[in-house]
Amino acid sequence: MSIFTIIFEDNTSFEGGIDYKNTKWVEIPDKKIKSIFYNIPFGDYLYLIGYEKYHHIVEVTQDLNGQNKDKIIIDNIRLLARKGNKIKIWKFNLLDKNKLIEIEVKNFNDNFIQKLNPNFWKG
Amino acid sequence: MAEMKFLINYVDSTHIYASYPANYIEVDLTNDYLIWTKGDDTVKDLMTHAPTPGELNAAAQEISEEEDIMVALCLLMDYSHNVGGSYYTHKVLGMGENKQYPFCFSFNGATATEPQLEAWDDITHTTFVKNVLGLGVTLDSMIKAKCTTNTLPGVDWPGTPIAGGSNVVLLNDGAGALSGAKDLYSNIKIVLPEDYTIPAVESFILTVRYTFS
Numbered sequence: 001m002s003i004f005t006i007i008f009e010d011n012t013s014f015e016g017g018i019d020y021k022n023t024k025w026v027e028i029p030d031k032k033i034k035s036i037f038y039n040i041p042f043g044d045y046l047y048l049i050g051y052e053k054y055h056h057i058v059e060v061t062q063d064l065n066g067q068n069k070d071k072i073i074i075d076n077i078r079l080l081a082r083k084g085n086k087i088k089i090w091k092f093n094l095l096d097k098n099k100l101i102e103i104e105v106k107n108f109n110d111n112f113i114q115k116l117n118p119n120f121w122k123g
Numbered sequence: 124m125a126e127m128k129f130l131i132n133y134v135d136s137t138h139i140y141a142s143y144p145a146n147y148i149e150v151d152l153t154n155d156y157l158i159w160t161k162g163d164d165t166v167k168d169l170m171t172h173a174p175t176p177g178e179l180n181a182a183a184q185e186i187s188e189e190e191d192i193m194v195a196l197c198l199l200m201d202y203s204h205n206v207g208g209s210y211y212t213h214k215v216l217g218m219g220e221n222k223q224y225p226f227c228f229s230f231n232g233a234t235a236t237e238p239q240l241e242a243w244d245d246i247t248h249t250t251f252v253k254n255v256l257g258l259g260v261t262l263d264s265m266i267k268a269k270c271t272t273n274t275l276p277g278v279d280w281p282g283t284p285i286a287g288g289s290n291v292v293l294l295n296d297g298a299g300a301l302s303g304a305k306d307l308y309s310n311i312k313i314v315l316p317e318d319y320t321i322p323a324v325e326s327f328i329l330t331v332r333y334t335f336s
Contacts, residue, residue: 021124025336026233056336057235061248064129064329065156068246072126075248075332115299117235120336 004056005037006122020074025056025120033123038079041092042100051081051088053123055116080113082121087113124335125232125301131157131199133206136217136225140306147227148213154202157329158212159313160184162196168214173200179324186319193219194313219312221278223271228307228331234300238333239291240309242266246328251286254323255313261290265315266327268292271308282312294331 003023004016009032017024035049048054057078062071077092087110091102106113132138134146158179160166166174166182174182184194197215204211217225228238242264244250250259257263267282273296276282283292294307311329 023336055235057334058124058336059236059332059334061241061330061332062127062129062152063246064150064152064331065326068152071152112236115237117233117300117302117336119233119302120235 007035009034020058028122048081051083053082053121055080055121125230125234128229130227131215132225133213136222140227148206156200158198158200159194160196169210170212173211186315188318191317192315223275224308226309231304233303235334235336237299238294240268241291241330242285243328253325254321255325255327256286261286265313268309268311270294270296271310272296276310
């Protein structure tokens with residue numbers, strides 16, 4: 001099952017990858033997004049509509065000491081949606097199911113938002 | 124997804140990886156590790172066997188009663204021992220000095236946010252209560268790091284005491300996400316406080332946290 005499905009304003013669609021290490025987010029065509037159907041880790045989904053732009057972040061850690069044989073550990077995933085000056089952020093914790101989802105709202109001029117890679121905003 | 128290679132400079136820490144790749148050894152993150160030590164006639168650069176726990180203990184850095192003291196030597200323990208001969212250890216050149224390129228973090232693509240260097244007790248990344256990490260007080264961490272991607276660290280650089288997820292070093296000098304492949308640099312040292320009362324042999328985890336989309 002793909003991580004996300006995007007429906008564009010022209011009613012075409014785009015399927016994301018099935019692996020967080022290859023989400024295909026960067027391959028999303030440069031078109032106006034109408035909605036996103038996003039599969040939440042461990043089940044359930046989000047359906048987002050009416051936002052202007054979207055961003056996606058896969059956060060990993062890589063230990064330098066050699067005890068994590070898998071090398072790259074996915075810590076959390078963030079899906080961001082912008083409407084006006086407000087950015088709503090859904091954070092999915094892949095290491096602690098008790099804290100699976102955290103939701104917060106930031107202003108667009110927040111330092112964290114400003115230092116995101118601008119090329120990864122879609123929509 | 125962006126991927127990172129961790130490299131140490133063992134030839135000349137005034138040269139960048141892109142221009143002088145032969146000056147660097149890529150750290151095998153499964154088998155290699157860093158050794159922080161005072162060093163002696165046995166535990167040193169270019170060892171022809173892997174150091175034993177007893178040898179490492181004998182070469183440990185002593186705490187000074189008079190002054191803060193930097194752990195003198197950082198060695199890469201090279202499991203494959205196939206660089207420049209059959210050597211198990213290579214000195215990280217420029218560690219703790221006013222040198223810009225001892226430790227390199229080479230990214231092969233764009234990131235979503237700025238990569239950062241962290242230090243933790245163990246691979247769970249949940250606590251920082253060991254002596255070397257300040258017993259839970261981030262500012263007391265003995266591990267000092269400085270981003271040197273754009274500039275020299277300076278003479279007697281104090282660095283940021285890194286511990287946990289809040290006291291970290293941003294590896295792109297605070298400039299934010301990487302727009303494409305880029306080599307980032309840091310200098311890292313361990314400074315033992317004057318007259319510290321708890322002698323210890325401790326391991327800790329250095330971690331790079333980074334992102335992609």
